[in-house]
Amino acid sequence: MNLLIFSDLDGTLLDHASYDFAPARPMLAWLAAQNVPVVLASSKTGAEIAGWQARMGLGRWPAIVENGAALLEGAPDDTGYRAIRAALTTLPAPLRAHFRGFGDMSVAEVAEVTGLPPGEAALAKQRAHSEPGLWSGTEAEAEAFLAALAPHGLSARRGGRFLTLSQGGTKAGRMAELIARFRPELTIALGDAPNDTEMIAAADRGVIVRNDAGTPLPRLAGEDSGRILRTTRSGPEGWVEGLTRILRQTGIATTGEAHG
Structure with a gap:
């Protein structure tokens, strides 16, 4: 089965509130038995992703970390993160005050804003390539904030909870690298x-x-052509629903074969 799957974590393969992925376990086991790579693609750090890969049995595959800033392969280098933090110190105080990044928070604060237990919150603070944070200003102020960071080579992406700063790289860009490597059908x-x-x-x-x-x-x-679909269920149940529908539509497997 020459298939390659890319999956977000929070709100997708993981429940938005509880971080549970139990409903997806049968599908993950079935995919593993078919030797189908499941590449996790998330805003999470390499340290966090490695833990989820271990829990899900996905450790043999690469992962896309920190919103596409890098691939999880080899030892992390935090040079990029230190550059982001340095750039933040150059901003005018009124703009800087509206952004509270993970580097500005204690482990307890990261646990509170993410809903993670303290141990995982500590891993979330071990950043190498990007800085997620809470934005409290207006959209106009956000534009000024990002314009001030642009000369430092920084850009931002919005996720489900956070505004994340990085020096570039996207999930789609890393995805293209892995497609070239795996050459899936x-x-x-x-x-x-x-x-x-x-x-x-x-x-x-x-x-x-x-x-x-x-x-x-x-x-x-x-979506108009049916190439992209939306699920009726959320979190890991929606993840299973979406994959099952595509596997059935493409003739790869029926619902029962896929995760029954």
Whole structure:
């Protein structure tokens, strides 16, 4: 089965509130038995992703970390993160005050804003390539904030909870690197947030997983043709729903074969 799957984590393969992925376990086991790579693509750090790969049995595959800033392969280098933090210190105080990044927070504060237990919150602070944070200003102030960071080579992407700063790289860009490496016949991408849209659109088949707690995704071009579908369920149940529908439509497997 020459299939390659790219999946977001929070709100997609993981429940938005509880971070549970139990409903997806049978599908993940079935995919593993078929030797289908499932590449996790998330805003999470390499340290966090490695833990989820271990829990899900996905450790043999690469992963896309920190919103596409890098691939999880080899030892992390935090040079990029230190440059982001240095750039923040150059901003006018009124603009800087509206952005509270993970580097500005204690482990307890990161745990509070993410809903993660303290141990995982500590891993979320071990950043190498990007800085997520809470934005408290207006849209106009956000534009000024990003314009001030642009000369430092920084840009931002919005996810389900955070505004994330990085020196570039997207989930879709890393996805293209892995497609060139694996040369699959079919690619499937699943996500729930605005920072997933490029990845979903770049796949042969895409799945927008329902997330009533997040920012609604606009209608994507591939939805009219049926290349991209939306699920009726959320989180891991929606993840299974979307994959099952595509596997049935493409003749790869029926619902029962896929996760029964």
